[in-house]
Amino acid sequence: MRIDLHTHSRASDGTESPDEVVRAAALAGLDVVALTDHDTAEGWPEAERAAREVGIELVRGIEISARHDGRSVHLLAYLPDPTYPPLLAALQLVLDGRTARLPAMLERLRALGIAIDAEDVRRVAGDAVATGRPHVADALVRLGVVADRTEAFRRYLNPGRPAFEKRYAAPLVETLRIVAEAGGVTVIAHPWGRHGHQLPDEATLAELGDNGLSGLEVDHQDHDAPTRERLRAIARNLGLVVTGSSDYHGLGKVDHELGCNTTAPEEYSRLLERAAEAAAAAGRGVPVLTAG
Ligand code: AMP
Numbered sequence: 374m375r376i377d378l379h380t381h382s383r384a385s386d387g388t389e390s391p392d393e394v395v396r397a398a399a400l401a402g403l404d405v406v407a408l409t410d411h412d413t414a415e416g417w418p419e420a421e422r423a424a425r426e427v428g429i430e431l432v433r434g435i436e437i438s439a440r441h442d443g444r445s446v447h448l449l450a451y452l453p454d455p456t457y458p459p460l461l462a463a464l465q466l467v468l469d470g471r472t473a474r475l476p477a478m479l480e481r482l483r484a485l486g487i488a489i490d491a492e493d494v495r496r497v498a499g500d501a502v503a504t505g506r507p508h509v510a511d512a513l514v515r516l517g518v519v520a521d522r523t524e525a526f527r528r529y530l531n532p533g534r535p536a537f538e539k540r541y542a543a544p545l546v547e548t549l550r551i552v553a554e555a556g557g558v559t560v561i562a563h564p565w566g567r568h569g570h571q572l573p574d575e576a577t578l579a580e581l582g583d584n585g586l587s588g589l590e591v592d593h594q595d596h597d598a599p600t601r602e603r604l605r606a607i608a609r610n611l612g613l614v615v616t617g618s619s620d621y622h623g624l625g626k627v628d629h630e631l632g633c634n635t636t637a638p639e640e641y642s643r644l645l646e647r648a649a650e651a652a653a654a655a656g657r658g659v660p661v662l663t664a665g
């Protein structure tokens with residue numbers, strides 16, 4: 374069983390439609406794939422149709438932009454009821470924050486002499502529900518300012534670079550509670566990703582576990598081998614589920630091919646058990662997966 378629990382489509386900042394992501398997952402030999410767009414469940418229905426057609430199991434997820442102790446935390450929420458009003462409201466605040474920061478980023482780029490406006494971003498973002506820095510990057514590529522997203526982030530969009538602009542993120546502990554009430558389970562995405570830091574530390578992760586967190590995404594391209602081993606040990610100590618995934622963004626992220634990291638079948642079973650428990654505790658039925 375090959376299980377990849379973290380991918381993105383054009384509903385957020387991936388470059389393929391939900392249908393294309395699911396078909397690509399089947400072609401990559403995956404048995405289970407989760408679609409986890411940033412801050413939206415918009416891609417789910419299309420992904421479910423594709424999953425039924427190609428005979429792959431789809432896990433419905435959302436990667437929620439959260440914050441804790443002043444740091445950004447990406448929270449993977451699996452199988453929540455997307456119509457639960459407090460969850461919808463929490464996501465809407467993040468989506469509004471995404472939209473609200475775009476003009477400021479474009480203004481900063483114009484101050485650098487780059488002729489870019491909202492229409493340039495809209496053209497590349499298409500009907501994405503969650504717009505973000507990757508779309509600004511795509512607009513810069515299209516305008517010929519940079520060669521690819523990587524260069525756009527490095528030169529303009531990363532923290533500390535001239536066009537970076539903060540945005541709202543959801544308070545983590547409250548979000549853990551809301552997802553649980555919606556009958557879902559939560560996993561912290563790339564907990565120590567990209568910046569080389571080792572935060573949240575074990576004490577903080579323990580506290581998050583006490584607040585309903587179910588797992589840690591240990592096997593992720595942003596983690597080197599020693600980082601993975603440390604996080605795996607922490608997950609074991611705290612009884613948290615260990616997941617692995619590609620964080621696939623189509624052509625939008627290099628070195629994140631579907632299935633490049635996977636989740637062990639036993640860990641996936643534990644996650645589904647927790648989902649069933651969460652659903653029962655929230656007075657909801659056990660979530661149904663798209664039959665493979
Ligand atoms: P935002 O949420 O709009 O601030 O943008 C963050 C998104 O940018 C994340 O989903 C990352 O996947 C993506 N991202 C960050 N750095 C890079 C990079 N160097 N190349 C491509 N995508 C990136």
Ligand code: FE
Pocket residue numbers: 381386387411622
């Ligand atoms: Fe992304």
Ligand code: FE
Pocket residue numbers: 436447562563
């Ligand atoms: Fe992420």
Ligand code: ZN
Pocket residue numbers: 379381436562620
């Ligand atoms: Zn992601």
